[in-house]
Amino acid sequence: MWDVASIIAAVLTTVSFVPQALKAVQGNTKSVSLWMFIIFAIGVVCWSIYAISNGLIALAFSNSIATVLAGIILTFKIKNIRKGIDV
């Protein structure tokens, strides 16, 4: 029964990064924390390693997509910092 919670959780925490990634793609990253997404990206990579090696499918799937989305946000944030738009 509780596995339903993990599937809902995986979908929600993964999907949640989509609206933030969309904002980032549109160049809107001013109040996005650079450090949040650097630390978060390393964290979700670690979660992916743990999940894959323990066969926790939902956790692995969720964190792999989260890694990609965090990577997109980070890319646009760094781009804006280089352009001098963000700090």
Next chain:
Amino acid sequence: MWDVASIIAAVLTTVSFVPQALKAVQGNTKSVSLWMFIIFAIGVVCWSIYAISNGLIALAFSNSIATVLAGIILTFKIKNIRKGIDV
């Protein structure tokens, strides 16, 4: 051995929200996505339920703190929307 990855992952994904929460407390939430943090907060609550009921300590601990931090960010974001500063 892989449990080390889960501990590092738990610490990193939890700690990552601290710099974003600090920005939020300072009133800087303009490019923070409201929908990201609404969906994310529900997601981490679900992860907490799953983790606690399965005895996954690192996952439970990480997601409980993430819930609190996401709650702080969400509170300040909604505050700024009500003030008319954010959309």
